[in-house]
Amino acid sequence: MKCPYCDNPDTKVIDSRPTDEGQAIRRRRECENCSKRFTTYEKVEEIALMVIKKDGSREAFDRYKVMNGIIRACEKRPVPIAEIERIVNEIERGLNNLMEKEVESKFIGELIMDQLKSLDEVAYVRFASVYRQFTDANTFIAEIEKFLKHEKEGN
DSSP, X not given: OOOTTTOXXXXXXXXXXXXXXXXXXXXXXXXXXXXXXXXXXXXXXXXXXXXXXXXXXXXXXXXXXXXXXXXXXXXXSSOOHHHHHHHHHHHHHHHHHTTOSEEEHHHHHHHHXXXXXXXXXXXXXXXXXXXXXXXXXXXXXXXXXXXHHHHHHHX
């Protein structure tokens, strides 16, 4: 593995441990040239999942886009990063288990909102407002009323 600091091709593994419930290996490495340390992750290469966007275009699924969207929704909320990573892993695993080569972005957005709904109400509304492109206060109110009705029916 090439060092990200000095581009030296010789690095050594200092520590390895399973992560993501055994789905990946986390490796701490040290460059033999500059002695800086960095972390790499090794996981099974899966069939590329294509996401069909609202405009009909397609792009490869990117777990980091999902993570960044959730992080933005949870900004300044008491949600640990480990919980966000768990959600992203669960969504990615669920999508891979579908055994589909293509999935609509709408489906992924709904999966994210389902997870956020039970995690943090404010994060859910924030994500929904961007995802569903709320245009005014009435749209916000309608979504909150729908959420509260769902909560009342669930209790």
